[in-house]
Amino acid sequence: MGTYIPSTDQQKQEMLEQAGFSCFDDLYRDVPEELKLKEELNLPDGRSEMEVKRFMKALSNENTVYETVFRGAGAYRHYIPSIVKSVVNKEEFVTAYTPYQAEISQGVLQSIFEYQTMICELTGMEVSNASVYDGAVAAAEAVSMCVTPKKKKVYVSKAVHPDTMKVVKTYSWAYGNEVEELDLKDGLTDDEGMMEGAACVVLQQPNYFGLIEDISSLVEKAHAKGIQVILSMNPVAMCALPTPAEYGADIAVGEGQPLGMPLSYGGPYLGFMATNSKLMRKLPGRIVGETVDHEGRKAYVLTLQAREQHIRREKASSNICSNEALCALTASVYLSAMGPQGMKEVASQCYSKAHYLAAELEKAGVRRIHSGDFFHEFVTECADPEALNEKLAAKGILGGMPVEGGILWCCTEMNTKAEIDALVQEVSR
Amino acid sequence: MKTLFERSVSGRHCTILPVCDVPECTPETRREKPLRLPELSETDISRHYTELAKQTFGVNDGFYPLGSCTMKYNPKVNEDAAAMEGFTEVHPTQKAAQGSLRLLKSAEQYLCEITGMDEMTFQPAAGAHGELTGLMLIKRYHEYNGHTERNKIIVPDSAHGTNPASSSMCGFTVINIPSSQDGCVDLDELRKAVGEDTAGLMLTNPNTLGIFDKNIKEITDIVHAAGGLCYYDGANLNAVMGIVRPGDMGFDCIHLNLHKSFSTPHGGGGPGSGPVGCKAFLSDYLPGERIVETDGKLAWCDRGEKSVGAVRGFHGNFLVVVKAFAYLLTLGRQGIPEVAKNAVLNANYLKHLLEKHYEVAKPGICMHEFVLTLENLKKETGVSAMDVAKALQDYGIHPPTMYFPLNVHEALMVEPTETESKETLDNAAEAFLDIYRTIKENPESLHDTPHKSPISRPDEVNAARHPKLRYHFDD
Ligand SMILES: Cc1ncc(COP(=O)(O)O)c(C=O)c1O
Numbered sequence: 001m002g003t004y005i006p007s008t009d010q011q012k013q014e015m016l017e018q019a020g021f022s023c024f025d026d027l028y029r030d031v032p033e034e035l036k037l038k039e040e041l042n043l044p045d046g047r048s049e050m051e052v053k054r055f056m057k058a059l060s061n062e063n064t065v066y067e068t069v070f071r072g073a074g075a076y077r078h079y080i081p082s083i084v085k086s087v088v089n090k091e092e093f094v095t096a097y098t099p100y101q102a103e104i105s106q107g108v109l110q111s112i113f114e115y116q117t118m119i120c121e122l123t124g125m126e127v128s129n130a131s132v133y134d135g136a137v138a139a140a141e142a143v144s145m146c147v148t149p150k151k152k153k154v155y156v157s158k159a160v161h162p163d164t165m166k167v168v169k170t171y172s173w174a175y176g177n178e179v180e181e182l183d184l185k186d187g188l189t190d191d192e193g194m195m196e197g198a199a200c201v202v203l204q205q206p207n208y209f210g211l212i213e214d215i216s217s218l219v220e221k222a223h224a225k226g227i228q229v230i231l232s233m234n235p236v237a238m239c240a241l242p243t244p245a246e247y248g249a250d251i252a253v254g255e256g257q258p259l260g261m262p263l264s265y266g267g268p269y270l271g272f273m274a275t276n277s278k279l280m281r282k283l284p285g286r287i288v289g290e291t292v293d294h295e296g297r298k299a300y301v302l303t304l305q306a307r308e309q310h311i312r313r314e315k316a317s318s319n320i321c322s323n324e325a326l327c328a329l330t331a332s333v334y335l336s337a338m339g340p341q342g343m344k345e346v347a348s349q350c351y352s353k354a355h356y357l358a359a360e361l362e363k364a365g366v367r368r369i370h371s372g373d374f375f376h377e378f379v380t381e382c383a384d385p386e387a388l389n390e391k392l393a394a395k396g397i398l399g400g401m402p403v404e405g406g407i408l409w410c411c412t413e414m415n416t417k418a419e420i421d422a423l424v425q426e427v428s429r
Numbered sequence: 430m431k432t433l434f435e436r437s438v439s440g441r442h443c444t445i446l447p448v449c450d451v452p453e454c455t456p457e458t459r460r461e462k463p464l465r466l467p468e469l470s471e472t473d474i475s476r477h478y479t480e481l482a483k484q485t486f487g488v489n490d491g492f493y494p495l496g497s498c499t500m501k502y503n504p505k506v507n508e509d510a511a512a513m514e515g516f517t518e519v520h521p522t523q524k525a526a527q528g529s530l531r532l533l534k535s536a537e538q539y540l541c542e543i544t545g546m547d548e549m550t551f552q553p554a555a556g557a558h559g560e561l562t563g564l565m566l567i568k569r570y571h572e573y574n575g576h577t578e579r580n581k582i583i584v585p586d587s588a589h590g591t592n593p594a595s596s597s598m599c600g601f602t603v604i605n606i607p608s609s610q611d612g613c614v615d616l617d618e619l620r621k622a623v624g625e626d627t628a629g630l631m632l633t634n635p636n637t638l639g640i641f642d643k644n645i646k647e648i649t650d651i652v653h654a655a656g657g658l659c660y661y662d663g664a665n666l667n668a669v670m671g672i673v674r675p676g677d678m679g680f681d682c683i684h685l686n687l688h689k690s691f692s693t694p695h696g697g698g699g700p701g702s703g704p705v706g707c708k709a710f711l712s713d714y715l716p717g718e719r720i721v722e723t724d725g726k727l728a729w730c731d732r733g734e735k736s737v738g739a740v741r742g743f744h745g746n747f748l749v750v751v752k753a754f755a756y757l758l759t760l761g762r763q764g765i766p767e768v769a770k771n772a773v774l775n776a777n778y779l780k781h782l783l784e785k786h787y788e789v790a791k792p793g794i795c796m797h798e799f800v801l802t803l804e805n806l807k808k809e810t811g812v813s814a815m816d817v818a819k820a821l822q823d824y825g826i827h828p829p830t831m832y833f834p835l836n837v838h839e840a841l842m843v844e845p846t847e848t849e850s851k852e853t854l855d856n857a858a859e860a861f862l863d864i865y866r867t868i869k870e871n872p873e874s875l876h877d878t879p880h881k882s883p884i885s886r887p888d889e890v891n892a893a894r895h896p897k898l899r900y901h902f903d904d
């Protein structure tokens with residue numbers, strides 16, 4: 001057993017006595033006797049470090065790590081530069097608390113300030129918060145920014161990630177908003193269902209099926225009806241496609257996982273949120289601002305806290321307290337290592353490789369089910385995705401995501417031409 | 430310190446990607462706005478963050494008695510486990526993930542045994558997220574029982590700000606009740622507050638004053654008798670795990686902060702993990718899927734239509750659960766209560782040392798933390814809780830939580846945790862004593878502490894009045 005308790009038995013006894021107790025049980029005098037556990041917990045014995053490591057290694061070995069991945073569907077395998085891991089493993093960043101004490105937290109605060117700047121640069125929006133739990137929650141929180149007691153209707157495109165749809169619905173049910181799904185035409189959001197009087201619409205670019213939506217036109221139609229637009233966008237795609245701001249979105253959100261976070265069976269990931277200055281005071285969560293200290297030196301602090309739960313309690317814009325700070329740091333380091341050229345290159349390779357795969361599949365007689373252009377994911381017909389994926393798994397390949405009407409493929413810069421060619425061979429065989 | 434953007438030199442870059450090995454093509458409509466990310470060498474990046482790390486106070490930089498946050502040591506073996514390829518390189522939707530499923534299932538079993546709950550979800554990504562989820566279970570339960578009129582959540586004034594905020598987000602009206610003199614729930618106030626419209630009660634026990642509420646069973650009985658459910662904010666579980674269980678105190682659902690009691694690091698404000706556990710009668714309402722075992726194989730399985738849906742994508746902050754699970758394996762049956770007892774011992778010992786000079790908000794035994802009140806000291810000397818907190822920084826100590834709970838004036842909330850040695854506590858007491866001497870001799874000098882940190886106190890009013898929330902480029 002290990003406990004990480006440094007005091008020796010003798011020291012513990014001294015401390016007990018000095019504080020006026022004779023034994024440990026005395027410390028729990030206030031706990032009603034009848035509530036206390038009568039027996040030890042029904043759990044295994046504690047273990048030594050070596051045993052723990054062996055146990056965990058064995059568990060992790062029960063997971064399959066695929067050599068090649070052709071699946072995205074909300075979680076993307078990108079190359080993570082070595083510097084990223086090295087920086088985010090620094091003990092100070094890993095172990096610090098939320099930077100309430102600005103004087104001894106300038107490092108984390110500045111890193112968040114830099115992160116906010118990069119999110120603004122990626123999205124083209126004016127303000128960013130310090131992160132929320134993930135992309136799906138970011139969309140749900142954005143909905144809360146838009147609804148009012150008079151406008152509680154929310155449209156969500158059927159082409160957003162299924163988890164985004166679920167989380168928006170769950171949050172909306174809890175708060176009392178009404179969600180209506182927007183139908184699709186050829187895999188793209190159909191604006192016909194949008195009526196005046198709704199608070200907002202949630203769209204995704206590229207959408208869940210990888211398709212590039214005509215966001216500008218959707219925004220125009222939504223705005224004409226007084227509906228605000230929440231655009232969930234892949235941050236890598238932002239480096240090639242128009243930005244959420246260029247599309248005219250009111251709130252940009254998304255899943256930041258592609259920015260240097262490993263797949264990790266789904267988390268920790270990073271929800272980013274950015275908007276215009278008009279909506280700034282409705283943003284949930286932490287925000288870092290630049291100010292000066294008493295000597296006039298540049299200083300960073302958590303600011304606009306009048307929005308937050310610890311000040312406003314039940315009137316706060318959100319309940320969020322801890323967010324995903326270390327993931328935000330990860331994204332900043334990743335974006336710094338890639339730089340503007342590197343990010344454009346990632347975006348370009350994603351797009352090019354996915355298009356190469358689609359073209360090769362087409363040559364082999366495997367057709368796409370949609371006609372519009374796509375970014376780095378697309379759906380092809382597939383009679384039995386499960387069976388196909390089993391066949392691919394035997395070759396060390398994680399195949400596409402089964403979706404209605406076929407299978408959703410993804411390419412990133414990680415997929416070599418040789419891998420793509422091999423995949424096409426397997427799929428068409 | 431310069432920002433990354435000020436360090437940027439046009440044309441500088443790292444060499445990360447190989448050239449594209451397929452024909453290149455581009456989308457039809459493209460981004461117009463220039464992509465102004467910093468242009469840096471790896472040396473630049475490495476030095477920049479090393480410099481930032483130096484200006485960041487982590488658990489290993491010194492004593493961190495931040496009340497309510499349980500800043501215990503973050504064991505390295507947990508980090509090693511979470512860095513294993515078999516965990517990091519696994520896609521959230523892949524079927525071949527028996528290891529991940531087994532880990533989540535086992536962690537659930539451990540935590541249910543510790544809390545006295547029957548089932549758990551790991552979807553919530555932090556404590557507040559767990560609160561919202563737990564409240565959703567309560568809402569769903571009443572809806573399914575046809576009691577939509579039950580729309581009020583009772584929250585004591587000592588509660589953490591996330592409790593009332595989560596209640597509002599869940600569409601409930603918050604009924605704040607004052608605590609009694611001893612900082613515990615005032616039973617009369619509670620009896621007055623409950624009724625036909627009560628959805629439930631949210632409670633932290635030990636409470637935010639570090640006191641175990643003796644009347645806990647009566648409290649939960651009163652709420653249940655009125656038809657409400659009881660929610661346990663597990664932020665303070667470190668004091669009682671292995672000793673007494675929320676389930677046995679009468680709570681119906683709970684959240685835990687794996688980033689507090691279960692030793693996973695805070696990361697400068699996340700990622701955390703806030704699993705929600707509940708009694709069997711609520712388990713169908715839990716969000717996300719349930720792990721089911723058939724013929725020795727585990728798989729995700731839909732919970733059915735009663736489920737509230739999902740509160741996060743995929744399965745939550747999985748790697749954080751990996752770390753907490755490594756910790757649970759290490760502690761085991763005997764280690765869990767051992768940790769609690771020593772957390773309580775350390776708090777009582779430090780309280781004993783400090784109460785010679787500082788006033789404790791509620792005298793008597795404390796649990797894992799205690800709250801000082803500097804109200805009288807401030808009246809006498811003008812020195813505030815903030816001044817003392819800032820002065821502690823110059824002693825290499827992270828300040829306690831300030832101005833919380835709200836029912837104590839000039840509060841400093843001290844939580845030493847069990848991973849600190851007697852020497853550390855003795856040294857901290859010395860620092861507090863030294864500051865006390867300064868308060869008596871030269872109180873004015875404390876108003877501009879700290880002196881040793883990279884900056885002095887920041888102008889927060891200016892920050893909020895003239896928000897500068899991003900770096901602005903010259904052009
Ligand atoms: C009593 C209490 N409840 C809830 C929370 C919220 O936890 P988190 O920051 O993980 O959302 C905290 C954290 O500070 C807390 O101390």
